[in-house]
Amino acid sequence: MTAQISFEMQARDGLARTGVISTPRGEIRTPAFMPVGTAATVKAMMPESVRATGADILLGNTYHLMLRPGAERIDRLGGLHKFMNWDRPILTDSGGFQVMSLAGLRKLTEKGVTFKSHIDGSKHELTPERSMEIQKLLGSDIVMCFDECPALPATDKAVAESMRLSMRWAERSKEAFGDRPGHALFGIMQGGVTPELREESAEALKAIGFDGYAVGGLAVGEGQEAMFGVLDYAPGLLPEDKPRYLMGVGKPDDIVGAVKRGIDMMDCVLPSRSGRTGQVFTRCGVLNIKNARHQDDPRPLDEACTCPACRHYSRAYLHHVFRSQEIISSMLLTWHNLHYFQDIMAGMREAIAAGRFAEWEAGFHAGRAAGDIEPL
Template structure:
């Protein structure tokens, strides 16, 4: 398969002179999109409490679907019969789906892993199911997402070297099987997932073996799973060097502002995380000057905007006092407005980062954002 026939390609436009931050464009069957980017998570074919038209209004580009959950409910064959995930959920932009592996290892009971795949009991009705590299690809082919992920093992970060060596090598073999099983290469791009926890040699070998498959893009897995941010940055620094500069790089599960900036500086292009919508539903709002908990009594009579620097509907039309009222009365509109606000905060952060990269100003940008957000304030509530 030549690069001209690949469903998704990455175009590198500029690298910040003082960091590894990359400015690029990712070309997909559903348009061309700017990187670095943050991707809202739509686990069940919906970003919780947010409509597709609202996602477009706040500048969302890619969104995510969850293979494991969509496989269980409503089923990938039903979604295929509906015309694919884009039509089913009325989203005409690009979609990325994971392989389902993380959920199998984090949610399912009674797992048994072998070279063939993973046998497990699902978390809904307890029935026995089997997920292999081929099954994961078949499900995602039915979903019709633009970017699909190989099945890998979400091995615990602090496992032994020997266990992680066996696991990461098996994940590479699973990537080879996934590539052979993939039927829609001209419409869907298969990304490989680099594993190896905190071990340099394991990450290096995993990356080099996956790169030899000439996949359209590569994810760095097994991070943001409980290790420190310092440790995550250390691993990124020695892992990205083994990834090609002309392919997209994706880091799963990162949504805190400081981590997004540091990981962009390490050379990552794409991110996703449930953080902005999850904390929104609990009344936590991300603002330029740090997190606020809107249920606190001090906001009852606060008629200021949620964040005067943001241009989303929630920030420009409603006050802190109104959001305080919605959450204290358990009105569903509160979840919607808070989610829109938090997503727009991160999407604008990425827009500002893209501008900073173009101007070779990522060092200054990092300091400005972290100072304003409060990372240097003692006892600050960050996210």
């Protein structure tokens, strides 16, 4: 067991990297995809099932957990790992993004943000110091700085002001985080789609010094082309020897494109949320289980997939339970999607280690371009 959190890069192929983040709660193989356990659960999944898909780490949401059931309560009950029965690493976000996207009537000042809960309208304040305190109460292994994330498109002036505020908050987050052996603090680069602002942000974060660095403020409506445009240079502005985390991404081709550009960690609600709405990710692209073409189809979702949904159930059955609004539908489709996302990560790790990333990527895109199997 390591007492500290460390990152070892084991191989690179072009800008793509593979390595291991070592934590007291276990190793995180990178590139890593983190399923999102918003309210201390990955919806429709048991923790052991999430682990069985290949996940090494989960993400928890500071904003949701502080409102319900409350960080102090989770602390009294033994911390988030014990509370949700997940004994491996957990990363918690800072709450900044959810305040932007969910909270009603938020008021932003130098000190922090006051907002009304989307659950019951109660008033709350989130500052860098309070965010660090909540994440400490939760007991997460990787803690994110408190930042402000403006929705794009926004003016250069607004993006610059927001980024500089986030950098001042990053400094306060680091101070409030203190010395916590076995726990890591990640800084978050902001700056929209403007290279000069991204560079200014990276320099400010490096001067403060963090255990890892996130590229924030993307996947907020700018589109894949603009996102890749930023990722063509942004990871290279961050330290080589620390993990790089792209927040809130994404679709399978977003993930592959990000790893190709030097990203080590990602998270997204997409596989679990899509599973609940009948959207299924496979090697042959995306299919919709509610479509009538599946109702008499005895074949699995994906012949090559080893998840329980594909091993034991037909498209016809999955179509039926989805249309009947049976809970098993969310369970099986979520499991399949998470399994597929982890398969992508394992495939990339293997390909980077073998120096075959370009070949693997070509095969990945060709498979998805081929489209779903022909209807019977």
